[in-house]
Amino acid sequence: MKTALRLIAAFAATAIAFQVYAQGAAPAVGTAAPAFKLQDQKGDWRTLDQYKGKWVVLYFYPKDDTPGCTTEVCTFRDDVLKLRKAGAEVLGVSLDDIKSHAAFAEKYHVPFPLLSDNTQATAKAYGVLTFSEKMKISYAKRETFLIDPAGKVVKHYVGVDPKENSGQVLADLAALKNGA
Template identity: 40%
Template sequence: MMHLKVGDKAPDFSAKDEQGNTVSLSDYKGKKLVVFFYPKASTPGCTAEACNLNDNFERFQSQGYEILGVSADSAKRQSNFKNKYGFQYPLLADEDKSVIEAFGVWGPKKFMGKEYDGIHRTTFVIDENGVIADVISKVKTKAHADQILDS
């Protein structure tokens, strides 16, 4: 796993969202962007995190931020997740893990004593110039908006 850090240029990416639209980093040029990576749509922790960001969407917008969620789920699963909870931001269906690997959040994990490869729950805050302004690797799923906006 490579580790991006504050001050690094964000990887240029393109991937399909839950509706099949291509979303790229360049779409957000001149805007601040929160890119949050989560292991799996509709699981308890991921739902808590995504809902917390959605509940604070207007706070993000008022400070000039756009939000983008990314996991390796299919477009259909992402669409179901978004529709069920009414998320106001796109979810990337990164099934080939190109965005996940570009940001270096795929790697070995442990859960209940078992080791496996998966997505590390990580959030990147990218400034208007495409530079990483913050990396949050210890995500508090129920208070994630505060971690980003109060940092």
């Protein structure tokens, strides 16, 4: 009985801690995507409004130049021409600074903007900001939002597999454009 009570107490403490560190809820499918104004790896300002009339693949990732994030950026890089042919622009977002993004983009020949959310405001607005108790750092969870040309969220990918995400987005784009 005491063991069960300890487990329940530990679970409750974990749930409370998660609630403290999980920042906001993600925008629901069918609602307007939150606006943002962020600098890319070249220092240029990017806003969601600049992409009106286009599909936008807005993917959040934890950290530049780490194994999963490198796999994901390279997969989007390799599929960028297919995505652009489908009418979509790719934007990667993490909490890393512009200098880190510039080095990451140069190292892996990234042909699309990597946006620096160093204030964490965009990650909060999209409900992807989280905190690692173990490492004592905030980071963006690996999640992707597909935004339609009118600026509405049409798909939210949670629990993203870095190798598969780009292919999922391409398939969903084709289905959405064909009215499926």
